[in-house]
Amino acid sequence: MFVVSNRLITYSRPELIRKFCMKAVKSKVKFSSNAKKSYGQPTFETHPHLLNCDEVTPLITKGEYQERRRKLAEKVVCYAKKNRGNKNHLIVIPAASRQYMSDKIPYVFRQNTEFLYITGCQEPDCCIVITTGASADDHCATLFTRDRDDHAELWDGPRTHPEDAPAFFGVDQSLPISELEGFMQSYKKTFRDSSLWYDFMTPVQDNVHKMIFELMNATGNKCWENPKPLLHELRLYKSTAEIALMQKSCDITSQAFIEAMACSRPGISENQIFGKIDYECRMRGAEYLAYPPVVAGANRSTIIHYINNNQILNHNETVLVDAGCEYHGYSSDVTRTWPINGKFTQQQREIYEVVYCVQEELIKYCNNMPSLDELFESMCCLLGKRLQEIGLIGVQPSNNYLMKAAYQLCPHHVSHYLGMDIHDTPTVRRNIKLEPGMIITVEPGIYISERSKLPKEYHGIGVRIEDDILITVNGPVVLSRRCPKSIDEIEKIVSEGQAQP
Structure with a gap:
């Protein structure tokens, strides 16, 4: 069961999240058959000297990133079983934000490596949310990308939009970052016993951190874990x-x-x-x-x-x-x-x-x-x-x-x-x-x-x-x-x- 806009809808877990995502994307995105796809990072089409056809970043394929997400979900589920934790899990890992040395003059951007490791996404101010139940095979990855902003893209370059992100990054679906709060609220209402996996100790994106903190206070659900140690266990062994x-x-x-x-x-x-x-x-x-x-x-x-x-x-x-x-x-x-x-x-x-x-x-x-x-x-x-x-x-x-x-x-x-x-x-x-x-x-x-x-x-x-x-x-x-x-x-x-x- 999943709540969207005060309407009660009953779906299976993967289906309900996809339904929510499709509704949100359609309400935000205007499709044009003549519009060229734009991405916020190199692709095989734009940078064939750096990437091969199925690579998200040089040498690392879409499949490898998908496998990293599956392994993370598996570690979360195994940890919960050993520690008698909850059966539903919401894993939230934000991208870094761009930092500025002075007014409108940015430092060279370096991505949050936890986020980069499981997505391959090199853009700032995005977020990945992985939901899973008692089985890691049931996990679903939603990538939240920056909202469309023609003026910002004129100055800073193209962004990867939600309709293009699933095919490129291999995630299950994608939404604008402005939908993150609604997505989190709906999930927490539907799965009240869910555990939140988020690093409260070293926040990397202020807006996401503030939203999650307020959501936890509003729901009264204080059950949370830090996903960083599990991610580091994966990152320790190199492919x-x-x-x-x-x-x-x-x-x-x-x-x-x-x-x-x-x-x-x-x-x-x-x-x-x-x-x-x-x-x-x-x-x-x-x-x-x-x-x-x-x-x-x-x-x-x-x-x-x-x-x-x-x-x-x-x-x-x-x-x-x-x-x-x-x-x-x-x-x-x-x-x-x-x-x-x-x-x-x-x-x-x-x-x-x-x-x-x-x-x-x-x-x-x-x-x-x-x-x-x-x-x-x-x-x-x-x-x-x-x-x-x-x-x-x-x-x-x-x-x-x-x-x-x-x-x-x-x-x-x-x-x-x-x-x-x-x-x-x-x-x-x-x-x-x-x-x-x-x-x-x-x-x-x-x-x-x-x-x-x-x-x-x-x-x-x-x-x-x-x-x-x-x-x-x-x-x-x-x-x-x-x-x-x-x-x-x-x-x-x-x-x-x-x-x-």
Whole structure:
């Protein structure tokens, strides 16, 4: 039973939602046989160099997005059965809103990755609603797109309209976003025992958040769950298409690093290296950098999140660069450290070799499918032992001593999950065992500040080496393997670059 405009109508679940949607669309949309279809994002017809026929976003098909929605509905149903939850579920995931740096001047738009993951829709101010009963096979996906606005489309470009969205995105039906409130009210009246799945903790669209908050207060129904942990469980394991996208993202970043190394020379600024990496990534197809990069020379490399990038790099200094690009929604995250004049000093070389050897051992350790926390513990022990070998910390047999000493010089975790976001799936704990399909970073470092009690000749040296690792049944695959990291490779690239006129 479903209430529309104060009339009581009886339908089966999928049928009742479709009836509501068709009525709403017909009341809002004027069809014209001569009108051209417009979309708010690239399609195969408009961008054949980016997409194949059945792809919603590059390499990811309509069918894969449909399967993601089905799996999410399945997880919701399974969770409810285990926790004696309600039999009817309303899953609401909004798109991000466009943000403005000043009046009418927008920032570059980046979609809410939870919404993007299950729809492929790249437009702002939309919303996906998935309804399901006791069986996930009964789920129904309704995509709410922005209302028609000829004036706005004249300024900002076309939008995807409700009559076109089902065929393109593979959803069951689509409505204008102005119908979302009515849809939610009708569903809640019909299925009074339904659970709402919505992230109240980190709202991404103000209008939707306010409407849902008011609806919950009006109905007195306080039963709700956050769908984000279930979404992150899905996002943790990468599909074949996702792995290909992340491999391409890593390849682009790796080549950008090579070009940045080759243009390095005393007197260059940190900002110029930033600009070089940004330029080279975009020239190879990346939309933008995945995060503000760290380009830290000399003692600034001991500041973990240094992003001012405004100093000059001098002879005998190293530069630590932590950067990555976003390629069609998927990110890379790579760090390299190199000498600005093409030759490591003795102390720089010693520290670099310690970090390099530790990272190689940690990557091999991934064969054992450890947790990220176990990787971190191994890093501390390995760093401590290596630092003992070169005489920088005292010789004591205790592992506890080694770990504490190492943590003083590397005060960050050695790994995080990677995917659509740099720190991907943050609700997934770091103490679970790695499994095939996951992608992680491995990034040991040593940072010796000028306040350190170590010998002064080591002060101001900061080294971090970071690679992106795909976990497979046959062992770890280094996606960023094309980015040079051995001392000989790095010194050769920088030196040959300086020899060029």
